[in-house]
Each structure stands twice: as structure tokens, then as C-alpha cells.
Amino acid sequence: MLSRKLIIKYIVFFSICFVLFVAALFMGEKYNLSDERQLTIFLNLRLSRVILGFLAGGILALAGLSFQTLFQNSLASPFTLGIASGASLGAAVVMKTGFIWIIPGISALMAGSFAGALLSVLFIYTIVNIKKSDRSYVLLLGGVAFNFFASSIVLFLQYVGDLSVSFRLARWTMGTLDSVDFIPVLRLIPFFLLIISVSLYYYRELDILVFGEELAAVRGVDVKSLEIKFFIIVSMAVGSVVSLCGPIAFVGLMVPHIVKQIFDIKHFSLSIACIIAGGSFLVFCDGLSRILITGSQIPVGIITSFLGAPFFLFLLLKK
Amino acid sequence: MIEVKNLNYLHILKNLNFNIKENSITGIIGKNGSGKTTLLRLLAGFIKPENGEIFLNGTNIIEFSTKHIARNLVYIPQKITINYDIKVKEFLFFSRYAWADSQKKSDNLIMEALEKVDMKNYINSNCRVLSGGEMAKIMLASAIVQQSPVWVLDEPTAFLDPKSEVDFFKMLKKSVNNKTVIIVTHNLFHIFKTATHIISLKDGEVIYDKKTELYNENDLLNVYNVKFNMKKQGDKLICYPES
Numbered sequence: 001m002l003s004r005k006l007i008i009k010y011i012v013f014f015s016i017c018f019v020l021f022v023a024a025l026f027m028g029e030k031y032n033l034s035d036e037r038q039l040t041i042f043l044n045l046r047l048s049r050v051i052l053g054f055l056a057g058g059i060l061a062l063a064g065l066s067f068q069t070l071f072q073n074s075l076a077s078p079f080t081l082g083i084a085s086g087a088s089l090g091a092a093v094v095m096k097t098g099f100i101w102i103i104p105g106i107s108a109l110m111a112g113s114f115a116g117a118l119l120s121v122l123f124i125y126t127i128v129n130i131k132k133s134d135r136s137y138v139l140l141l142g143g144v145a146f147n148f149f150a151s152s153i154v155l156f157l158q159y160v161g162d163l164s165v166s167f168r169l170a171r172w173t174m175g176t177l178d179s180v181d182f183i184p185v186l187r188l189i190p191f192f193l194l195i196i197s198v199s200l201y202y203y204r205e206l207d208i209l210v211f212g213e214e215l216a217a218v219r220g221v222d223v224k225s226l227e228i229k230f231f232i233i234v235s236m237a238v239g240s241v242v243s244l245c246g247p248i249a250f251v252g253l254m255v256p257h258i259v260k261q262i263f264d265i266k267h268f269s270l271s272i273a274c275i276i277a278g279g280s281f282l283v284f285c286d287g288l289s290r291i292l293i294t295g296s297q298i299p300v301g302i303i304t305s306f307l308g309a310p311f312f313l314f315l316l317l318k319k
Numbered sequence: 320m321i322e323v324k325n326l327n328y329l330h331i332l333k334n335l336n337f338n339i340k341e342n343s344i345t346g347i348i349g350k351n352g353s354g355k356t357t358l359l360r361l362l363a364g365f366i367k368p369e370n371g372e373i374f375l376n377g378t379n380i381i382e383f384s385t386k387h388i389a390r391n392l393v394y395i396p397q398k399i400t401i402n403y404d405i406k407v408k409e410f411l412f413f414s415r416y417a418w419a420d421s422q423k424k425s426d427n428l429i430m431e432a433l434e435k436v437d438m439k440n441y442i443n444s445n446c447r448v449l450s451g452g453e454m455a456k457i458m459l460a461s462a463i464v465q466q467s468p469v470w471v472l473d474e475p476t477a478f479l480d481p482k483s484e485v486d487f488f489k490m491l492k493k494s495v496n497n498k499t500v501i502i503v504t505h506n507l508f509h510i511f512k513t514a515t516h517i518i519s520l521k522d523g524e525v526i527y528d529k530k531t532e533l534y535n536e537n538d539l540l541n542v543y544n545v546k547f548n549m550k551k552q553g554d555k556l557i558c559y560p561e562s
Contacts, residue, residue: 208413210402211405211410215396217363218363218389218394220386220388220389221385221416223385264403
């Protein structure tokens with residue numbers, strides 16, 4: 001039975017998320033929805049963008065939550081573990097080489113991001129397994145090192161690229177939710193459903209893992225196989241977000257922490273709360289990006305990082 | 320029940336061979352660094368032997384899945400740190416992970432286990448606020464709930480005060496009917512009172528593997544390089560280091 005306090009908590013939390021989501025729909029340029037032409041523009045430009053932001057934010061937050069639990073490290077996220085940077089590197093290589101792909105549903109950029117994300121996961125997983133002690137510490141530092149490595153190559157590609165490629169890369173690495181139709185949304189939906197299904201399916205294992213890898217193994221959780229499953233699925237989902245929106249920082253780190261402050265550590269409800277909070281937060285940041293400078297749209301990655309970096313420091317100091 | 324054959328691990332354990340009988344309580348003693356914890360971690364399946372084999376009821380444990388090991392063997396660590404709020408009954412429910420059974424059955428098992436360790440009133444308490452001694456009893460309850468026939472305990476009383484330690488060993492004796500128990504400890508007083516067999520490790524090798532009552536002062540001197548006094552009290556041996 002849910003206690004009265006918990007019910008109120010749920011209602012307040014979901015109401016705030018809902019308000020952020022709806023507010024974001026109407027932030028920025030105003031559309032007259034009774035006009036058919038403007039309604040079409042609103043649906044294709046604004047609604048598709050807001051849905052894309054919601055799916056991307058949800059994926060990133062859920063990815064952060066599962067990594068924080070799997071590695072029992074509150075600083076773990078797709079960004080700090082280098083997966084987002086790996087995906088960026090893959091996508092940057094595709095942009096620079098102009099590689100074209102013909103499989104429907106998956107763009108060349110997406111394939112590049114997947115490859116980059118999987119490469120980073122492979123790198124981090126190998127490092128952690130070589131150096132068996134201080135797992136959490138090695139994982140984070142390995143991720144940070146890979147982050148720098150991947151970023152240096154992305155910068156190099158930007159430096160040697162022609163003006164249009166360099167501009168596209170620079171703009172893309174800031175993270176943006178620009179979309180003009182529902183195709184990016186349709187591309188992201190399968191990965192969104194995949195990461196949710198896996199997180200909800202394994203909620204019990206994650207609940208036990210919170211109390212340490214050893215305790216989970218004693219209770220019968222196959223931690224290694226769980227890690228591999230999550231690594232592959234999360235990196236694919238994060239790769240798809242990065243290929244469509246660029247590397248949007250900090251959503252994956254800060255949203256799970258906020259949600260964990262509010263709710264008990266039960267991964268079924270935490271996962272749902274993370275999707276809703278991550279989605280609404282990113283959509284709201286994107287709304288802010290449309291109204292902060294009149295006539296211009298700031299890449300949303302700038303806003304999430306601007307809000308996320310101080311929070312990251314707060315966490316470090318609190319730890 | 321458990322058969323260890325030519326077991327080696329890095330330079331820590333050297334060619335160990337011993338058997339542990341069903342329904343026995345085996346103490347593993349030895350100085351720090353003698354390989355006790357590594358041996359327990361191998362028995363629990365956390366690490367794989369470099370060479371050699373560990374058989375559980377005739378099957379090599381590397382052939383078991385993690386769930387299968389959990390149904391057969393439960394490991395109680397030295398200390399468990401609880402960083403998040405969780406109720407005792409929720410924590411104990413984790414012990415049913417390896418078994419697919421109904422919530423009702425799990426609830427009954429949890430209640431029975433808490434009764435056995437005198438912690439019935441704590442069923443809805445937050446594990447985070449429990450003392451070291453109370454948490455040690457909850458870990459015992461978790462082993463009961465897991466219903467595994469083999470219990471492996473790694474210095475379970477290392478961080479407990481004397482009263483909690485006495486309570487723990489009392490509860491342990493009460494709870495281990497029809498269980499095979501392997502326990503690593505430095506507390507010779509309690510282990511000589513509790514164990515049926517004691518295996519002594521020195522520099523990664525088994526130097527003694529015999530019934531508790533067959534140990535003498537020279538054996539302990541050889542294991543620890545400290546002189547112990549031993550005397551009989553009823554059918555049990557009491558031992559304490561010479562000051």
C-alpha cells in the first residue's frame with residue numbers, strides 16, 4: 001500500500017514534470033494553432049522537437065541511473081564513462097568522411113555513433129577487467145581518459161575539415177534538438193522502448209546490486225552477464241541519442257540523482273521517474289534555449305551543461 | 320559434501336586438498352595473509368581457481384550458474400554497508416532471488432527467520448539504523464531465508480563487541496541444524512566451542528585438518544607463532560593466548 005505521503009510526492013513530482021513539458025511546448029516563437037498552416041508547422045517543428053527531447057532526455061537519464069547502480073558509483077553516467085564521447089567520435093568520423101549508408105531506419109550517422117559507443121564500452125570494460133582492484137575508481141578514470149582521447153580526435157577532425165564540415169561538427173558537438181519532422185522521433189522510439197524494457201525487466205537485479213556486487217552475486221545475480229547486457233543496450237540507446245541530438249551533457253548524471261533524492265531506491269519506480277524527469281528536464285532546457293536570446297536558438301547542450309556542472313561539483317563536495 | 324582437490328590460486332593458495340562433511344561446522348584459522356578469505360571467495364564462486372577443483376555434492380562448482388550456487392551456498396561477508404534506506408523485510412526478500420516462489424512463501428520464511436534470530440520486532444525497521452550486532456543477526460536471517468544447505472562465513476564477528484559476538488555465535492548454533500558451515504575467524508575462543516572440525520592454513524597451505532578436540536597447544540603455536548593455553552571444559556576446548 002502506498003502511504004499518503006508517497007502519493008502526494010508522486011502527484012507533486014509528476015505534476016511538475018507535466019508542467020515543464022507543456023510549458024516547453026509553448027516556449028519560443030508563438031504559433032496560431034487555429035491556422036491550419038501554422039498548426040502544421042507547430043506539429044512538425046515544435047511537437048516533433050519536444051517529443052525528440054523527451055525521448056532523448058529519458059534515455060540519457062535511464063542510462064545514467066543504470067550505470068550508477070551497476071557500478072555503485074554516483075558519478076557514473078553515459079558522459080563520464082566516455083560512451084557519449086565515443087558515440088560523438090563515431091558520428092564525427094561519418095560526418096567528415098561523408099560515408100553513406102543504405103539500411104533503412106538507421107542512418108550512417110547512427111551506425112557511426114553505435115560503433116563509437118560500443119568501442120568506448122569495449123575499452124572501458126577491458127580496462128576494468130584488466131585491473132581488477134578499485135573497480136569503481138578505474139572505471140571512472142578510464143572513462144574520463146577515453147573522453148579526452150575521443151574529444152581530441154573530434155577536435156582534430158574539426159581542425160582539418162573544410163569550413164562546412166567544421167561548422168556542422170562544432171554546432172553538433174554542442175548538442176541540439178533541431179528537427180523538422182518526425183523521422184528522428186521514429187528512429188529513437190525503438191531504442192527508447194528497448195532501454196525501458198530492459199531496465200524494467202531487470203529491476204529486481206538492480207535493486208539488489210545497489211547493495212554491492214558481492215551481495216548480489218551471493219543472492220544469485222549474474223552480475224557479469226547483467227553488466228554486458230546493459231553495456232550493449234545502453235550504449236546503443238545513447239549512441240542513437242548522440243547521432244540525432246549530439247552529445248547532450250549532464251542529463252544522465254544529474255536527473256537520476258534528483259530522482260533518487262525524492263524516491264526510494266526501487267528501480268521499477270525509479271526508472272519510470274527517471275524517464276519522465278529526464279525527458280521533461282531536457283525538453284524544458286530546450287524551451288529555455290529558444291527564449292534566452294531573441295531571434296536565436298542556443299544549443300541545448302550549453303544549457304544542460306551550464307546547469308549540470310555546478311550540480312556535479314555539489315555532488316563531489318557532498319561526497 | 321565439499322571436496323577441494325589440488326586447489327591453487329596465484330601465490331596465495333598452494334595445492335589445497337580437503338573434504339568437508341555434510342552437517343559439520345568447520346572453522347578455518349590462520350594468520351592474516353594465510354589465504355583464508357581467498358579460499359572462502361573461491362568456495363563461494365566469486366573467483367575461479369587457477370587450477371584444481373572444488374566439488375559441491377560431486378559437481379565442479381564452475382559448472383554451476385550463479386543462481387544454482389546461491390541455492391546451494393550462502394556467503395556472509397565480514398561487514399555489509401547499507402547506504403540506502405531499506406526495510407529489513409525488503410532486504411531479506413533479496414535472499415529469495417534464486418528461488419522462484421510466491422510472495423506468501425517468502426513472507427513466511429522471512430518471519431520464521433527473524434523469529435529464529437530474535438529480531439521479529441525489527442521486520443519494518445530501516446537496515447541503515449541498525450547496530451553492527453543487529454545487522455549481523457539480520458545477515459544470519461538472510462542466510463536462513465536463502466535456504467542454502469552450505470553456509471560460508473567470513474569473519475562475521477570481526478566488527479562486533481563481545482556481547483554481540485556471544486549473541487551471534489549463540490544464534491548461529493541455533494540456526495545451523497542440518498547445515499554445513501564453514502567459518503573463518505580469529506576468535507579461537509568461540510570457534511573451538513562451536514566447530515566440529517578446524518582447518519589451519521599457513522602461508523597458503525593446509526597444515527592441520529582435524530577434529531577440534533584433537534588440537535593441542537603446539538598446533539596453535541605453529542599456526543600463529545604465539546603460545547596458547549588450552550584447557551578442557553566439559554567436552555569443549557577453551558583456548559586463550561599466553562600474555
